[in-house]
Amino acid sequence: EVQLVESGGGLVQPGGSLRLSCAASGFTFSSYWMSWVRQAPGKGLEWVANIKQDGSEKYYVDSVKGRFTISRDNAKNSLYLQMNSLRAEDTAVYYCASASGYFDYWGQGTLVTVSS
Amino acid sequence: EIVMTQSPATLSVSPGERATLSCRASQSVSSNLAWYQQKPGQAPRLLIYGASTRATGIPARFSGSGSGTEFTLTISSLQSEDFAVYYCQQYNNWPPLWTFGQGTKVEIK
16 A cells, blocks of 8 residues: 655744655655645645656755755655745645656645744 | 646536536646545545546546646536545646646535
């Protein structure tokens, strides 16, 4: 059974940092692009970042470029999102997802709240 | 950026009726279009990819059609478990900067 389990969310002040993790199991993690997708409270879905199988290519939505960094550790079947200089508008549930262009599998999400 | 526009924002349908949801792309995305279902408090679930291919385990009452800039998701006979929000997503461009539509809520009439 495919499982993606996010962790690391929480309450952080504006300007602060947070690192999200996603533990993958039940599929060949190293064979997939992986992504982070977020959803602000009561809003729609927004793709945030992609990373290639070997980590050699990374792409970001414009609103997080220079602030967020996606990374992965294939030996640990894990995906990460380092979020710096957080803003109120980054408040959202963050999902990790396997990516074949479309998002095959999703985690249950972790809530990030940016507030003073 | 490819902008995806879904219509209507809300669709009121009676159980057993047919629902037709639309998704339009600001430029051609070929058949690189997916549909997702999301219920309250849950992660999205992949329904359709390649514009018309059902994902594993998705019932046959869900069907997708279209190519280029105009796409449709049809639910042939709505069941109680189908009332949810539906999103389309394009994955055609390179670099892979993928975008979602704003969603269509299917509610009980």
